[in-house]
Amino acid sequence: MKITVSERLDWFEKLSVILTGFSRSELLGTGLIEIYLDTIDQHLGEDHVNTLLDSFRKINIQDEEDLTAEESRNIQELVESKSNESITKLVILLWYTGQWYGKNSYIVSSQSYLEGLVWKAIGAHPMGGKQPGYGTWGFPPLTFSS
Amino acid sequence: MLDTYKEELFKNLQTAIELEHSTIPPYLAAFFTIDQDTNPFSWQAVRSVVMEEMLHMTLACNILNAVGGKPYIDNPKFIPEYPAKFNFADRKFDVGLIKFSKSSIETFMEIEKPSETRLRVKGEDLKGLLHPIDLDESTIGEFYETVKEQFTMLVKEYGEESVFNGDQSLQITSKDYYGGGGEVIEVHNLETALFAIDIIVDQGEGAPGSIYDGDETYFGQDQEVAHYFRFKEIHVERRYQEGDLPTEEPTGASVPVNWEAVKDMIENPKANHFPEGSPARIKADEFNQLYSHFLRLLHLTFNGQSDLIVKAVGMMYQMKYVAAELLNIQIPDNKEGKVAGPPFEYIPIEQRKVYAWLLPELASEI
Structure with missing residues (x-):
């Protein structure tokens, strides 16, 4: 089947929200969605990626930031299926570390290092980049208190 | 008197x-x-x-x-x-x-x-x-x-x-x-x-x-x-050099500017111009929250709690990173493909979210 560029991006974005647990606003804010999709295409081939995106599309998620129980089960099945398991792991690693893990692992770009979700997840900052201000390491991470 | x-x-x-x-x-x-x-x-x-x-x-x-x-x-x-x-x-x-x-x-x-x-x-x-x-x-x-x-x-x-x-x-x-x-x-x-x-x-x-x-x-x-x-x-696109006068044009080295390599930010971004729940809105609101908290910290800093400047500066850096995120976010249905930007809007104290590291300061004020 023919998938347009914007459809691919849209599905990749939604799938990424589910795989990373980060909201669309956080993922879009990195400015890396297109670059990451390119990176995956480059290493695994567009066809392979399209197969994953198409299986994802078929689950027909209504709101990727708030899955129903049935959607969650379907996603779990998709992620754990033999054909998709390794690629979904790579996508998660890519988002969290900004690094492509393969035979030759590498950091995708300086931006991807800075925007690795791992920093936000642990309430820290990338060393040597995005300085948080002198002495702020003495305070709890800058997150909303519930 | x-x-x-x-x-x-x-x-x-x-x-x-x-x-x-x-x-x-x-x-x-x-x-x-x-x-x-x-x-x-x-x-x-x-x-x-x-x-x-x-x-x-x-x-x-x-x-x-x-x-x-x-x-x-x-x-x-x-x-x-x-x-x-x-x-x-x-x-x-x-x-x-x-x-x-x-x-x-x-x-x-x-x-x-x-x-x-x-x-x-x-x-x-x-x-x-x-x-x-x-x-x-x-x-x-x-x-x-x-x-x-x-x-x-x-x-x-x-x-x-x-x-x-x-x-x-x-x-x-x-x-x-x-x-x-x-x-x-x-x-x-x-x-x-x-x-x-x-x-x-x-x-x-x-x-x-x-x-x-x-x-x-x-x-x-x-x-x-x-x-x-x-x-x-x-x-x-030219530097001044020693001897140039304020009333005249600079005569120093040329410094070409690439006016195209700029994030195409919408003019005067405002949080409520972005659809509720959209990534642009969520990040614009977050920016305004940070900015308003930042002003509060500065206010306290200049009114006797000068050690709070450390937190104010930390807040300021955070604003910079959220601004950069806003500039990566396309505005929904914007025909020219403009991106969002930092709105710098005031949020009244009672509508502010509470950040974990602000708790002691807020407690002493409210």
């Missing part, structure tokens, strides 16, 4: 704080849209100006505290709504939150333009002189010149000790303030007050008759052209 006069002086110094602050959001919004790798000169120049504006705001707070006044920073009137009207006696223009462009740089030059008449101070005696200055009826240069004159006359009439009777522990010192443009001056007498005002004026428009800002004399730094001339260098 001194108290009455001082009330007038307080109002003028509060105006100074607000005036200095009002330039920061427009400069920052443009700065965030510049690609550092493509336009390193412009990036560095705008950044250095905005950092000096932060110094000016701090200096104005130090001056107000030195005479026993109280800086008010966390209130809705403190932030202009952009585009803001800048009305001075010699020129009126709008200042908005606009991406880096020839036209935004022209507006910035307008803000920093050297006064042609620096010494037109109104009033010949204390009574005639000491009144709140209406910015509509004076230039920025005249405004500060008048404030200097007010200080001089008050001290002459009442003595230094009674004029500078503020709590010295309220001064922000270079221990608290780091990495900004120039140095913080602790204000405790006429000399230091006038010196602080000179720094504000000279960094902006240049020492009288000069393209340079005086920092080489004040702080032993390398020679640096004043804000107006730094913007002019970007605008004409």
